[in-house]
Amino acid sequence: ARLSDATLARLPAGVARPAYDRQATRIGVVHLGIGAFHRAHQAVYLDDVLAHEPDWAICGVSLRSPDVRDALQPQDGLYALELLETPPRWRVIGAVREVLCAPDQPAEVLARLADPQVKLVTLTVTEKGYCLAGDTLDLSHPDIVADLAHPQAPASAIGYLVAGLALRRARGVPAYTVLSCDNLPDNGGKLRRACVLYAMQFDPALARWIDEQARFPRSMVDSITPASDDALRTRAADALGLADAWPVQREPYTQWVIEDDFAMGRPDWARVGVTLSGDIAGYDRAKLRLLNAPHSAMAYLGTLLGLESVADAMRHPALGPFIATLMHRHIVPNVELPEGMDATAYVDAILARFANPAVHHRLLQIAQDGSQKIPVRLLGTITHALAAGRAIDVLCLPVAGWLQFVRRQAQAGVPLADPLAARLADIGGRMQGNAATDVAVFVNESRVFGALAEAPAFMSALCDAYARVSTQLDASLISAVDPR
Numbered sequence: 001a002r003l004s005d006a007t008l009a010r011l012p013a014g015v016a017r018p019a020y021d022r023q024a025t026r027i028g029v030v031h032l033g034i035g036a037f038h039r040a041h042q043a044v045y046l047d048d049v050l051a052h053e054p055d056w057a058i059c060g061v062s063l064r065s066p067d068v069r070d071a072l073q074p075q076d077g078l079y080a081l082e083l084l085e086t087p088p089r090w091r092v093i094g095a096v097r098e099v100l101c102a103p104d105q106p107a108e109v110l111a112r113l114a115d116p117q118v119k120l121v122t123l124t125v126t127e128k129g130y131c132l133a134g135d136t137l138d139l140s141h142p143d144i145v146a147d148l149a150h151p152q153a154p155a156s157a158i159g160y161l162v163a164g165l166a167l168r169r170a171r172g173v174p175a176y177t178v179l180s181c182d183n184l185p186d187n188g189g190k191l192r193r194a195c196v197l198y199a200m201q202f203d204p205a206l207a208r209w210i211d212e213q214a215r216f217p218r219s220m221v222d223s224i225t226p227a228s229d230d231a232l233r234t235r236a237a238d239a240l241g242l243a244d245a246w247p248v249q250r251e252p253y254t255q256w257v258i259e260d261d262f263a264m265g266r267p268d269w270a271r272v273g274v275t276l277s278g279d280i281a282g283y284d285r286a287k288l289r290l291l292n293a294p295h296s297a298m299a300y301l302g303t304l305l306g307l308e309s310v311a312d313a314m315r316h317p318a319l320g321p322f323i324a325t326l327m328h329r330h331i332v333p334n335v336e337l338p339e340g341m342d343a344t345a346y347v348d349a350i351l352a353r354f355a356n357p358a359v360h361h362r363l364l365q366i367a368q369d370g371s372q373k374i375p376v377r378l379l380g381t382i383t384h385a386l387a388a389g390r391a392i393d394v395l396c397l398p399v400a401g402w403l404q405f406v407r408r409q410a411q412a413g414v415p416l417a418d419p420l421a422a423r424l425a426d427i428g429g430r431m432q433g434n435a436a437t438d439v440a441v442f443v444n445e446s447r448v449f450g451a452l453a454e455a456p457a458f459m460s461a462l463c464d465a466y467a468r469v470s471t472q473l474d475a476s477l478i479s480a481v482d483p484r
């Protein structure tokens, strides 16, 4: 039998389930990009909210593939969450009441967005889904060009957000709050500028209305959510005694920090463990530089070492200690933390999360989209260190690892998952192992290094790191931990 409202009562006693009457809930949230992370993070907080406030159930929208809808619709939107600890804990989440696939059901999606009962639109569409150029919308992005040709029939996230707001304005319905839950600094600010600039292209009065009436709070999300796989489906079937076509898994640790700026009211966030703060930038910076940067370091250096997961990387005799050293000695001194944050405790908590053997976070998943991740995760720390006159040799090792990773994938003919895939594959195909030429070609032609490309100290440190990563990776990791 399959998980659904009808079979919910058959769940074993150890499996937690919705603590409220699902039928009595109403959809108040539309989520764009209903991937694993949304269902393991925001939907879980909202599942807790629904126990007290019934108006915040979710309509999950996939902007691309019908896969999630096809998996969850027969299950009435129910799915299992596995909390990865020893032994694991299981919980069935009931917050998702409807799942739509936008390419198949554009009218239903627009109707939901225009629904006066909907007060909040959340997003996890990955960095690519914002179609940004730097800090604002890329008006030449093919998805944006296509949507601007007929804004009433959009396909992109920005196109849907604005089309929904246009319908509300036309119908006299108040603007909703748009809450980005993707990992990008100033996510709310970027989203506001993108929506306003997009609307400006065809309706300046709408653009002004959005700027004045809609809200775009910044937020910071943190909980490692490995992609779902068949092994998880098997574990779910065993734990539930019911089939679940798309369970999700995450580490027990979870954090959500939101700026308290909502247009039409909000759930009682504090009650369910969400932090409301005005310093999202501080939390973001800490997370990008102390959690995400070592992740990328493990992804590139770890795959070069033939490792598969974050926990494997932490167990590796050279890479594990390197990551701790990278964080404590090379990143912490170069990052400003939010008021009151204890750097040592924060780093140690992250190292413990990384080492959790129950989490199988695949390095190849983290390695995706390097061209967008490397600048925000690592290059800012390097820029800070250079300005402060500190050594950057160790900080350049993970960046060099990315260059090597791109080269290896390109030369093995493995497609890169990256918005700059074509450009990087071309560059990677031409890298021949000579550090000076490879690094110059990569830095100049990838165009992701910004002002660092003009910094001779960076270029020479990256060349050295690249040479060391290519020929003596283990030894250079060990000597970073224990410099002689």
Ligand code: NAD
Pocket: 032, 033, 034, 035, 036, 037, 038, 062, 063, 064, 065, 124, 125, 126, 127, 128, 129, 130, 156, 157, 181, 182, 183, 184, 221, 222, 223, 224, 225, 226, 227
């Ligand atoms: P996922 O692959 O399960 O889901 C990604 C979702 O984004 C899918 O619905 C996909 O269709 C959609 N998407 C991808 N490219 C898009 C585009 N160009 N336009 C519109 N939609 C697009 O991945 P996930 O694990 O759910 O992660 C999604 C995002 O959540 C990440 O990019 C990140 O910003 C954030 N996040 C994830 C984690 C994690 O541990 N997985 C942790 C913190 C934050």
